[in-house]
Amino acid sequence: xxxxxxxxxxxxxxxxxxxxxxxxxxxxxxxxxxxxxxxxxxxxxxxxxxxxxxxxxxxxxxxxxxxxxxxxxxxxxxxxxxxxxxxxxxxxxxxxxxxxxxxxxxxxxxxxx
Amino acid sequence: xxxxxxxxxxxxxxxxxxxxxxxxxxxxxxxxxxxxxxxxxxxxxxxxxxxxxxxxxxxxxxxxxxxxxxxxxxxxxxxxxxxxxxxxxxxxxxxxxxxxxxxxxxxxxxxx
Numbered sequence: 001x002x003x004x005x006x007x008x009x010x011x012x013x014x015x016x017x018x019x020x021x022x023x024x025x026x027x028x029x030x031x032x033x034x035x036x037x038x039x040x041x042x043x044x045x046x047x048x049x050x051x052x053x054x055x056x057x058x059x060x061x062x063x064x065x066x067x068x069x070x071x072x073x074x075x076x077x078x079x080x081x082x083x084x085x086x087x088x089x090x091x092x093x094x095x096x097x098x099x100x101x102x103x104x105x106x107x108x109x110x111x112x113x
Numbered sequence: 114x115x116x117x118x119x120x121x122x123x124x125x126x127x128x129x130x131x132x133x134x135x136x137x138x139x140x141x142x143x144x145x146x147x148x149x150x151x152x153x154x155x156x157x158x159x160x161x162x163x164x165x166x167x168x169x170x171x172x173x174x175x176x177x178x179x180x181x182x183x184x185x186x187x188x189x190x191x192x193x194x195x196x197x198x199x200x201x202x203x204x205x206x207x208x209x210x211x212x213x214x215x216x217x218x219x220x221x222x223x224x225x
Contacts, residue, residue, distance in 0.1 A: 032212045032213075034213075036216075038154075042218060042219075043203060043216045043217055043218040043219045044156075044203065044205075044216040045216070046213060046214075046215070049213060051212070087154055089156065093212040093214075094212075099161075099212070100146060100148075100158035100161055100169060100171075101148075101156075101158070101205075101214060102158075103155070103156040103157070105153070105154065105155050106154040106155070106156075108154075
């Protein structure tokens with residue numbers, strides 16, 4: 001079945017540091033890939049997505065590129081802020097639409113001033 | 114305007130009780146979902162409904178019964194609550210034929 005593996009946290013960075021959170025997946029067909037973010041005490045928000053190989057999703061300074069050859073979708077940001085502290089989830093959906101998301105276990109990021 | 118809303122936000126109850134969580138979306142979406150997030154933050158699908166019809170039930174105990182009175186609402190009723198049911202429950206929705214899901218704020222259920 002489909003699965004997502006992401007790096008375990010927690011990850012602690014200083015403000016303005018470079019962020020990478022690794023995510024790899026196993027899936028049949030051509031899934032869409034997502035990053036969701038959960039700020040403390042809140043629900044999940046879609047951060048970015050990519051629907052096919054070599055697509056780059058981007059939002060709020062975060063980027064991730066759909067790499068089919070390495071089955072990866074790593075999240076990056078060039079300069080993190082304290083307000084980026086949250087739990088980040090990598091997820092995939094099946095290639096037929098309206099299928100449930102399969103999530104990674106989440107990576108907690110703490111950014112310190 | 115809240116796109117996907119859930120009530121209540123917090124629910125504390127005793128073992129053995131029956132409780133319900135409500136979800137509403139005003140996005141005009143056809144498909145709705147319930148996910149469970151355990152204490153380690155792991156998220157897993159429980160149910161999926163499309164136009165009021167159940168399409169996915171992921172080996173959830175039959176104490177959990179989803180009900181969809183119309184395509185904008187998907188409620189979750191839980192009978193005979195157990196300690197292991199303590200979790201955060203998220204409702205989500207998506208438009209037909211698309212894969213982007215929008216999540217509600219979650220309901221934190223604590224069973225004592």
